Amino acid sequence: MGSYADAFARSIDHPDDFWLEAAAGVDWITPPTRALDDSNPPIYRWFPDGSLNTSANALDRHVASGRGDQVALIWDSAMTSTVRTYTYAQLLDEVAAFAGVLAAQGVTKGDRVVIYLPMIPEAAIAMLACARIGAVHSVVFGGFAAPELATRIDDAEPVAVITASGGLEPGRVVEYLPLVKAAIDQATSAPSTVIVKDRAEVPGSASDYVGWLDWDAERAAASPAAPVEVAATDPLYILYTSGTTGKPKGVVRDNGGHAVALTWSMWNVYDISPGDVWWTASDVGWVVGHSYIVYGPLLVGATTVMYEGKPVGTPDAGAFWRVIDQHQVAALFTAPTAIRAIRKADPDATELAKYNTSTLRTLFAAGERLDPDTYTWASEVLGVPVVDHWWQTETGWAIAANLRGLEPMPIKAGSPTVPVPGYAVEIVDATGGAVAAGGEGNIVIRLPLPPGTLAGLWRDEDRFRASYLNTFEGYYLTGDSGYIDADGYVVVLGRSDDVINVAGHRLSTGSIEAVVAAHPAVAECAVIGIHDDLKGQRPSGYVVLKAGVDIDDDTLRSELVQRVRDEIGAVATFRDVTVVASLPKTRSGKILRKTMRQIVDGEEYAVPSTIEDASVLDALVEQLTQY
Numbered sequence: 001m002g003s004y005a006d007a008f009a010r011s012i013d014h015p016d017d018f019w020l021e022a023a024a025g026v027d028w029i030t031p032p033t034r035a036l037d038d039s040n041p042p043i044y045r046w047f048p049d050g051s052l053n054t055s056a057n058a059l060d061r062h063v064a065s066g067r068g069d070q071v072a073l074i075w076d077s078a079m080t081s082t083v084r085t086y087t088y089a090q091l092l093d094e095v096a097a098f099a100g101v102l103a104a105q106g107v108t109k110g111d112r113v114v115i116y117l118p119m120i121p122e123a124a125i126a127m128l129a130c131a132r133i134g135a136v137h138s139v140v141f142g143g144f145a146a147p148e149l150a151t152r153i154d155d156a157e158p159v160a161v162i163t164a165s166g167g168l169e170p171g172r173v174v175e176y177l178p179l180v181k182a183a184i185d186q187a188t189s190a191p192s193t194v195i196v197k198d199r200a201e202v203p204g205s206a207s208d209y210v211g212w213l214d215w216d217a218e219r220a221a222a223s224p225a226a227p228v229e230v231a232a233t234d235p236l237y238i239l240y241t242s243g244t245t246g247k248p249k250g251v252v253r254d255n256g257g258h259a260v261a262l263t264w265s266m267w268n269v270y271d272i273s274p275g276d277v278w279w280t281a282s283d284v285g286w287v288v289g290h291s292y293i294v295y296g297p298l299l300v301g302a303t304t305v306m307y308e309g310k311p312v313g314t315p316d317a318g319a320f321w322r323v324i325d326q327h328q329v330a331a332l333f334t335a336p337t338a339i340r341a342i343r344k345a346d347p348d349a350t351e352l353a354k355y356n357t358s359t360l361r362t363l364f365a366a367g368e369r370l371d372p373d374t375y376t377w378a379s380e381v382l383g384v385p386v387v388d389h390w391w392q393t394e395t396g397w398a399i400a401a402n403l404r405g406l407e408p409m410p411i412k413a414g415s416p417t418v419p420v421p422g423y424a425v426e427i428v429d430a431t432g433g434a435v436a437a438g439g440e441g442n443i444v445i446r447l448p449l450p451p452g453t454l455a456g457l458w459r460d461e462d463r464f465r466a467s468y469l470n471t472f473e474g475y476y477l478t479g480d481s482g483y484i485d486a487d488g489y490v491v492v493l494g495r496s497d498d499v500i501n502v503a504g505h506r507l508s509t510g511s512i513e514a515v516v517a518a519h520p521a522v523a524e525c526a527v528i529g530i531h532d533d534l535k536g537q538r539p540s541g542y543v544v545l546k547a548g549v550d551i552d553d554d555t556l557r558s559e560l561v562q563r564v565r566d567e568i569g570a571v572a573t574f575r576d577v578t579v580v581a582s583l584p585k586t587r588s589g590k591i592l593r594k595t596m597r598q599i600v601d602g603e604e605y606a607v608p609s610t611i612e613d614a615s616v617l618d619a620l621v622e623q624l625t626q627y
């Protein structure tokens with residue numbers, strides 16, 4: 001494809017040519033004759049006349065082309081000290097059989113299936129089985145509590161829920177079945193089928209619940225299902241992500257654009273070829289897991305590593321290096337928090353010296369900004385390029401990256417490098433005016449977004465338009481702020497809304513606030529994301545008590561922490577609660593969250609001219625800076 005500059009220019013000036021060429025990397029049932037459907041701006045669709053099956057692209061075609069005996073998936077569970085491998089032929093058998101299980105339950109094209117599974121191979125099998133029969137999966141991260149699962153069930157209205165007896169966290173077993181039962185009871189939309197993968201390590205099984213089915217028993221009796229033809233524009237999955245309100249956004253991904261974009265990205269962003277061993281240390285519940293544990297590596301015939309464990313403590317800070325050595329990993333993709341956790345536990349990288357990591361060509365990081373300090377440490381200890389890249393659940397693949405397979409560029413610490421072909425990234429001010437190179441502003445992407453990015457929000461076009469398309473006409477609003485330097489390098493400084501990023505996990509402070517505010521002692525509250533040395537950010541709550549309430553701080557804190565765990569989940573990592581006399585507000589009643597964050601983080605701040613009562617801010621500064 002030539003140089004980066006060439007590819008980028010072609011992708012923007014001639015998107016049809018560029019993406020039809022990229023579409024040749026996918027096996028179509030009906031090859032598309034057009035790439036971009038721009039008949040309904042600002043909503044665009046890709047490959048409107050193409051049809052395919054994503055699961056067949058990830059599995060069947062590799063078996064057909066002679067890769068059947070190559071390992072497709074290596075499951076490495078540090079939690080159970082188990083390694084299990086599946087060749088492409090074996091994975092195809094499992095997926096076809098489980099697709100048969102779903103079909104036997106009446107699951108059909110267009111039906112939704114909620115998948116609530118830990119990091120076990122069945123998660124990938126269930127996703128690919130849905131894709132095989134044209135069902136739309138919605139994977140929910142295991143760290144979310146029952147009410148979050150119920151919200152997603154109500155929005156997606158699944159006919160089936162696929163789950164397991166539970167997940168394994170260091171020092172504790174997470175029993176899923178009581179959570180799933182509670183979620184189904186809370187939800188107004190009732191799935192007709194629940195299928196449970198029984199894990200020996202976790203109590204509970206399908207037989208404890210009336211009508212629930214056992215994965216293994218159903219699989220043993222199943223007849224394999226063939227891949228069905230779906231339109232390129234048909235939905236492949238819905239993935240819920242935090243917005244600024246408590247209600248999560250159901251990001252919809254289509255089949256055709258997704259397969260084309262991920263295939264292109266494996267080659268051009270990650271430089272991964274068939275047979276390479278690729279490892280994304282994330283969770284299938286996040287977009288990174290969808291795109292780069294399951295679909296991306298399998299679409300290009302690579303071997304994907306699925307890891308159940310943590311970067312540290314399972315059993316030590318050498319866990320990642322052990323996996324690279326044992327499975328000959330060529331490239332690792334993880335979150336900066338994981339690297340910081342390893343560095344904190346093993347600053348001199350003594351664990352690394354115990355392993356042979358010479359197969360590793362590149363370390364990719366995303367999910368949050370790769371801070372220069374962590375970048376430098378990782379580069380020095382590993383001696384391979386450490387590549388930051390920036391993206392979001394909505395885009396499904398990188399917006400800005402150092403394109404290792406297309407044209408590797410010099411790395412600037414703190415920058416995810418340049419806009420990826422297909423993404424016309426620009427910086428605008430609050431009124432939509434262009435900002436000159438180096439100037440900070442809202443990061444926006446000129447429409448259309450490339451293939452593989454969100455097709456919309458599930459059954460909510462109004463919210464799709466309001467959240468992303470209406471703010472600046474002709475542009476997609478990323479919600480991030482930053483700048484582009486004189487060399488065209490993008491720098492992402494952080495979110496400009498109330499979304500926070502904790503250990504690479506995206507959370508809404510609004511939803512935590514809603515839980516805190518519901519406590520009977522709380523009159524009002526603000527939850528803000530403050531700096532955390534390990535996790536990048538952490539949520540911190542400031543509460544004003546109702547008049548006359550008598551509750552000691554420790555009791556209040558533990559009750560609020562428990563409520564957030566029960567309502568949102570352990571993943572919210574809500575631990576800080578400070579009781580304050582009042583919250584600083586504007587005259588129109590808006591809490592000055594940004595100013596509060598700046599105070600807590602020790603940053604310079606300006607007192608907003610719209611402040612209602614400056615003495616409230618003064619009192620807060622005095623209280624928060626006395627520690």
Ligand code: COA
Nearest residue numbers: 142143169174282288310335337338341367503504570571
């Ligand atoms: N199911 C149930 N609970 C889960 C869970 C899951 N899948 N994942 C996390 N949790 C729980 C944890 O057990 C913990 O609970 P606790 O409060 O009882 O201890 C809580 O959620 C917070 O988890 P986590 O953010 O993982 O923090 P930690 O202190 O346990 O571990 C790190 C710290 C750095 C090891 C961890 O945050 C990490 O691995 N980060 C990398 C993140 C990552 O890969 N992100 C992917 C985005 S691309």
Ligand code: AMP
Nearest residue numbers: 366367368369389390391392393492506
């Ligand atoms: P998620 O949708 O969970 O992937 O979170 C997306 C958000 O994470 C983005 O909008 C950014 O705020 C942040 N993010 C992800 N990757 C990066 C990165 N490489 N640099 C800076 N921020 C990032």
